[in-house]
Amino acid sequence: MSRPVTGRRRRGFKILSLFFELVSGFFVRWLGARLVGRSYDFFGDEEHNRRRAIKIRKAALEMGGVLVKVGQFLSTRVDLLPPEYIEELSLLQDEVPGVAFPEIKRAAEASLGQSLDAAFSDFDQLPVAAASLGQVHRARLRTGEIVAVKVQRPDIAVIVEADLAAFRYIVRWLGRFRAIRRRANLQAVLREFETTLRMELDYVREAHHAERLSVMFSNSKEIAVPRVYWSHTTTRVITLQFMTGYKITDFEALEQAQIDRAVVAQILMRAYLLQVLEDGFFHADPHPGNVLVRPGPVVVLLDFGMVGEMTPAVRDNIRRVFLGVIHRDYEDMLSALQAIGFFGPNADRRVLKRALAWCIDTFYEMSLGELRTIDPRAVLAQIQDVLYLESFQIPANFAFLGRALGTLSGLATALDPSFQFFTVAEPYARKLMGAESGWRGMVEVAVREMRTMAHTAYELPLLTREALHAVNRGEYDLRQQFEGVERAVIRLDVAMHRMLYALLVLTFVLAGVIIFPTHYSALAVLAFVVSLLFLGGVFFGGGRRRRR
Structure with a gap:
């Protein structure tokens, strides 16, 4: 158990120092390459990238707060960072240290307005899980139900605001560079990140997210969502039904329970097709710690602080992209992608259509396992004109959908390397077409x-x-x-x-x-x-x- 660095100025100084150390290291290597007449290959500098990624991960674990969230967030941005960063920062999902029980006890009792002994007949002192903003303890209500109680870390709201101030300064500074502005609208991404982070600090809102997903899957025999106990839920404490199951990446346990991993991958994909294409509301953080599996199989979703919601117009455009891939309708796909914001209105449609056709023809029938073996630099060489000349960027409101789908893809690949997305997608496309x-x-x-x-x-x-x-x-x-x-x-x-x-x-x-x-x-x-x-x-x- 450890406490993060506190103090607004001290945290801001450490975050800015880390950032400028990373930037200066990058600049020195870029300048060195230019002096000898070469261009600097950021994605190809594997050893340097690994060292820097490890430094960021260790700093995040020491500092806690937003730095952990940023690391987890960046671990999904395969469009921005090399694989070495993705691999190292992904470890932040499981390495966050917990808070000592006396501090958690004081925070929980202050929020509930009563002692833990009065609220619960039993409360485990060791956390079941620890995250950047809170940690979960197993408990028993006075009425006998076993529950999971998530308690917000003490002073985390103050720490978050201090960290966000430092990141706003960094984003403003980066926004001065035209090359960076073309690749990503960092101001918009940061605003989206701030909004979602503040929503995560409100556990009442998280409880409503859980209930909304519970209603969405109320008729499903494949997906389970825990019940909310409102009598023991506040803005800083959320109490949910304690859900049992095997961790989705515990493959040995799944095999011993005779649970078909390929079927689990299909259930996950169907669940997200429903969330994204029909409801426009989705669980945005399906990392392995938030997904359990029961015999059946039944997939259990946990932790509803990070969700995404799309307007009907955006959801309809995602449908158009989805159906366009199925039917090879590149024109409609391109129009939908431009409407969403992936390309500007002045982009060369002929170049974009050729790139879309190449991607779909190349990858459509590949399994996720095969896709993971592809060298991203080879793909980048094929579509670099689109990424750079046509000002491709990920819209800010897609950052969390990209996070969810990237994490989901990794889970599905680990469960079943031969899994083909379109074996699940094509029947769903027929269902959508039937509805229309x-x-x-x-x-x-x-x-x-x-x-x-x-x-x-x-x-x-x-x-x-x-x-x-x-x-x-x-x-x-x-x-x-x-x-x-x-x-x-x-x-x-x-x-x-x-x-x-x-x-x-x-x-x-x-x-x-x-x-x-x-x-x-x-x-x-x-x-x-x-x-x-x-x-x-x-x-x-x-x-x-x-x-x-």
């Missing part, structure tokens, strides 16, 4: 097409005006810009025809809905049939014009 083929789905398609047409009509004059201004300023080649205008004109033509079909779909669907409840007649059936014919025009009519 009903009359409600047709109405949504019609409305979506009209919205697309309106957006394109609005975009065309703006694009034309910007192109002419750019030519007058001598910034762009005239022919190149008018290719962009021509593409917008074609899109407008397609959208206008689709709008006509969409209006007809909407008209006949509504007619069928009005007629059907009162007179189940041939007229109602005819209205639905006609709407289906026009729906075909929505999906396929515009494509022929686009290819003319």
Whole structure:
């Protein structure tokens, strides 16, 4: 048991010192490479990266607080850091030291407003688990239920604010460099991180997250979520049903219990497809300490402080990307990725489509185990034009979805190296398409097409005006810009025809809905049939014009 470094100035000084030591080391190696006429390969400097990653991990364990969270967060950012950093920082999931029981006891009693002896008939002094913000103890309520009590670390809120002040300074400093701004919107990422971190400090909010996921999986026989005991829950103490099971990475125990690891991997993937594509609300921290497995198999989710929630628009665009991968619809995938924020509006769509096609054709049928053996530098060489020339970046609101999916991918690979994501994804895609083929789905398609047409009509004059201004300023080649205008004109033509079909779909669907409840007649059936014919025009009519 150890206490983290305290004191706002002292913590800020140590964090800034660590940061500038790392930056100066990087700069010296970059300058040395330039002096001998070479470019510095950050991803290829494995020995140096390993030493620096170990230094960060040790500093995080000494300091505690946000530094541990940042390390855990960065351990999932494979788009930003070399593998050596990812491997070392991932160890922070299991190495966080606990707090001495007398301190935890005082904090819990102050928050509950009563002694532990009064609140519980039994309370284990040794923690079941320790994390950066709190630790969990096994206890028994006076009514007999076995519970898990998570108590927030003393003074952690003060420590968090002190650390965030230091990180805000670091991010402002990094934001001065154009190359860094192009790779990631660090200000937005930090804001997202701060918001989520403050949410994690509110255990009442975490309890609501647990209940929301419990409702989501209430009809599932494959996923279990613990019950919340509100009588023993406050902003700094959360009491949940004590869940038993094997740690998901304890493969020996799983095999002894005759639990099929491949089935467990499939259950996990199905659970996240439901959370992300249907509800838009997901558990954002499925690391091995937060996932148990029972015979059945049943997957048990724990720790609900870090969750992600998406707007309906973002969720719909993720669906478009998902279905686009299944059907090789690169155009729709690209539009959805741009709408989400992975690429800017001026990115070269031809380059992006080629990169998407290469990625999907190369990796679609690979197992997760095979994907893990691929040299990331070889992949980077194939798509570096997209990453650098087209200003690719991970949107801030996707940082935690990326964290969840990256962690999930690692779990699934460890459980079943032969696991193929699309063996689970393709049936789910058919389910989504089936949901959209009903009359409600047709109405949504019609409305979506009209919205697309309106957006394109609005975009065309703006694009034309910007192109002419750019030519007058001598910034762009005239022919190149008018290719962009021509593409917008074609899109407008397609959208206008689709709008006509969409209006007809909407008209006949509504007619069928009005007629059907009162007179189940041939007229109602005819209205639905006609709407289906026009729906075909929505999906396929515009494509022929686009290819003319």
